[in-house]
Amino acid sequence: MGLDWDDIRRRGEDGIGISQDEALAIVALTDPADVDALLTTADAVRLHHKGRYVNTCGISNAKSGRCPEKCNFCSQSAHFSTAAPAYTVKDADTIVDEARAAFDQGVREFSIVMAGKRIDKEPELAVLEQAFQRIRAETGMQTCASLGLMRKEELQRLKDAGMQSFHHNLETARSYHDQIVESHSYDDEVDAIRNAKELGMYVCSGGIFGMGESWAQRVELALDLRALDVDSIPVNFLNPRPGTPLADKHELQPVDCLKIIALIRLVLPTKDVIVCGGREMNLMDEQQNMFKAGANGVMLGNYLTTAGQAVARDHALMESLGMVIRPPPHQPLPPSVPPAVRSEGTDPARLAELGLVDAPAK
Numbered sequence: 568m569g570l571d572w573d574d575i576r577r578r579g580e581d582g583i584g585i586s587q588d589e590a591l592a593i594v595a596l597t598d599p600a601d602v603d604a605l606l607t608t609a610d611a612v613r614l615h616h617k618g619r620y621v622n623t624c625g626i627s628n629a630k631s632g633r634c635p636e637k638c639n640f641c642s643q644s645a646h647f648s649t650a651a652p653a654y655t656v657k658d659a660d661t662i663v664d665e666a667r668a669a670f671d672q673g674v675r676e677f678s679i680v681m682a683g684k685r686i687d688k689e690p691e692l693a694v695l696e697q698a699f700q701r702i703r704a705e706t707g708m709q710t711c712a713s714l715g716l717m718r719k720e721e722l723q724r725l726k727d728a729g730m731q732s733f734h735h736n737l738e739t740a741r742s743y744h745d746q747i748v749e750s751h752s753y754d755d756e757v758d759a760i761r762n763a764k765e766l767g768m769y770v771c772s773g774g775i776f777g778m779g780e781s782w783a784q785r786v787e788l789a790l791d792l793r794a795l796d797v798d799s800i801p802v803n804f805l806n807p808r809p810g811t812p813l814a815d816k817h818e819l820q821p822v823d824c825l826k827i828i829a830l831i832r833l834v835l836p837t838k839d840v841i842v843c844g845g846r847e848m849n850l851m852d853e854q855q856n857m858f859k860a861g862a863n864g865v866m867l868g869n870y871l872t873t874a875g876q877a878v879a880r881d882h883a884l885m886e887s888l889g890m891v892i893r894p895p896p897h898q899p900l901p902p903s904v905p906p907a908v909r910s911e912g913t914d915p916a917r918l919a920e921l922g923l924v925d926a927p928a929k
């Protein structure tokens with residue numbers, strides 16, 4: 568089908584995502600001029616909804632390895648022999664120290680990640696409660712966690728303690744999920760997302776690309792994320808881990824990664840699109856174009872079991888593009904963040920004008 572870029576941009580600016588047919592036509596583009604038109608359109612839609620602001624997130628791998636689940640990309644599964652670290656839950660002091668260090672590097676949303684089917688044991692929930700209360704009080708960062716197939720009861724408890732966002736990936740398209748995750752179903756993933764949505768949480772859900780799925784399945788995943796009305800989409804690219812069944816898979820070219828980011832932006836034009844794990848090895852030098860492709864966020868620092876690139880490099884990229892880190896309300900940026908990456912300040916009226924916080928009460 569022919570693609571009307573002006574019309575797609577206008578609809579995107581109005582918050583209307585592309586149709587399935589348009590999405591399938593977009594991912595079939597290979598001519599560099601067509602791909603350029605795609606990225607230009609995604610960039611305009613991003614700029615319209617997100618301006619120059621970059622969401623920055625960071626993680627604590629707070630409980631690692633020995634996971635009874637079988638996800639074929641994951642080095643923390645007990646089913647595979649890998650070099651991933653294995654340890655029980657960290658204490659709250661350690662997690663809060665990690666959050667403070669992340670804040671000093673420019674991270675504004677901090678996620679606590681624990682391996683396992685779900686977190687429902689008292690000692691682990693108690694650590695999470697303490698950590699959320701203290702991170703909110705001591706850093707002002709947005710708080711998030713990735714804790715598996717969570718039920719509402721435990722989610723509500725953690726929300727009451729200060730957990731604002733819940734992360735849970737669908738991982739891949741429904742039609743490919745059983746090739747990737749052998750221990751639980753796609754509907755189990757959907758249930759966890761719905762539980763958090765029904766509690767009014769900000770939900771971060773995306774997937775990992777480059778695991779053998781087709782372009783049509785990438786479109787399928789994007790449309791499902793839209794149907795679930797998730798708030799933020801983490802875009803991960805497979806960084807194949809030795810010892811896992813996907814150890815030898817390396818399918819994505821940098822331009823494929825840019826097309827995937829642009830696809831997500833145009834399917835979900837108003838949402839947050841965050842580039843996360845695997846970006847260094849898959850995007851390579853094209854990382855400089857990830858925001859132009861439609862992303863408005865990036866994970867800084869290390870990932871769960873792999874190292875990220877130096878944070879200074881990401882700050883330099885944001886600075887060179889004139890982009891600024893989106894601050895949490897009323898929270899000054901630390902001195903370590905370069906001047907050009909700073910926001911216009913933390914005056915509540917100015918932040919409200921920028922749409923970053925609610926307008927102050929008169």
Ligand code: SF4
Binds near residue numbers: 634
């Ligand atoms: S992705 Fe999560 S649930 Fe799956 S094996 Fe890894 S730690 Fe376990």
